[in-house]
Amino acid sequence: QVQVIQSGADVKKPGASVRVSCKVSGHTLTELSMHWVRQAPGKGLEWMGGFDPEEGEAIYAQNFQGRVTMVVDTSTDTAYMELTSLRSEDTAIYYCATDSVEVPATMFYWGQGTLVTVSS
Amino acid sequence: QSALTQPASVSGSPGQSITISCTATSSDVDDYTYFSWYQQHPGKTPKLLIYNVNDRPSGVSSRFSASKSGDTASLTISGLQAEDEADYYCSSYTRTSTVVFGGGTKLTVL
Numbered sequence: 001q002v003q004v005i006q007s008g009a010d011v012k013k014p015g016a017s018v019r020v021s022c023k024v025s026g027h028t029l030t031e032l033s034m035h036w037v038r039q040a041p042g043k044g045l046e047w048m049g050g051f052d053p054e055e056g057e058a059i060y061a062q063n064f065q066g067r068v069t070m071v072v073d074t075s076t077d078t079a080y081m082e083l084t085s086l087r088s089e090d091t092a093i094y095y096c097a098t099d100s101v102e103v104p105a106t107m108f109y110w111g112q113g114t115l116v117t118v119s120s
Numbered sequence: 121q122s123a124l125t126q127p128a129s130v131s132g133s134p135g136q137s138i139t140i141s142c143t144a145t146s147s148d149v150d151d152y153t154y155f156s157w158y159q160q161h162p163g164k165t166p167k168l169l170i171y172n173v174n175d176r177p178s179g180v181s182s183r184f185s186a187s188k189s190g191d192t193a194s195l196t197i198s199g200l201q202a203e204d205e206a207d208y209y210c211s212s213y214t215r216t217s218t219v220v221f222g223g224g225t226k227l228t229v230l
Contacts, residue, residue, distance in 0.1 A: 033221065037166075037221075044122075044207075044223050045158070045209050046213075092201060093147065095165065095166070097166075098172060103143070103154065105154040105219050106211075106213075107166070108168050108171075110166060110167070
């Protein structure tokens with residue numbers, strides 16, 4: 001069974017950057033794509049992007065192009081998402097989720113979420 | 121505005137069946153490749169309910185089913201239970217290799 005454990009909550013000032021990590025166990029990130037989804041308070045789910053191990057690169061949603069970087073360390077099966085130039089609207093719970101080998105682009109296994117608060 | 125449109129809310133009484141629609145408003149998602157539904161209880165992590173349009177992961181109740189007709193996909197919950205009260209999201213892979221979510225539907229069990 002795949003388990004995904006995320007890093008803890010973080011508080012950042014406007015303009016700063018945040019990095020969230022996700023450690024996978026029970027499978028390897030050499031085969032699974034890691035997606036990142038965020039949810040602002042009281043709002044819906046928003047896909048930010050995902051790292052495709054076959055392509056060896058990330059694909060980002062247009063809304064985050066230029067501000068987000070997603071990487072994977074396959075030696076530790078840990079994925080990282082960095083979001084820069086933070087503003088108050090980036091206050092949200094950030095989730096990572098993996099797909100399955102058979103069904104890509106589908107979020108089977110979710111992390112517990114990481115609350116990122118952007119406040120001066 | 122999302123490329124997938126869902127009703128903001130639906131409601132039903134225990135034992136009834138309800139259907140949540142998800143309509144593609146962009147040609148990027150009109151072939152419903154890797155289409156899925158997620159359930160999210162308040163304060164909880166989203167959970168995969170349906171994938172590949174109408175397949176259920178192990179452990180998901182058979183009361184949840186889904187279908188597709190034309191440019192609209194639907195999630196049906198039969199034998200509604202109080203525990204089904206949650207937010208439901210549809211999602212699809214797109215032709216630009218991205219993923220989109222619908223805006224979400226809040227289900228109230230009366």
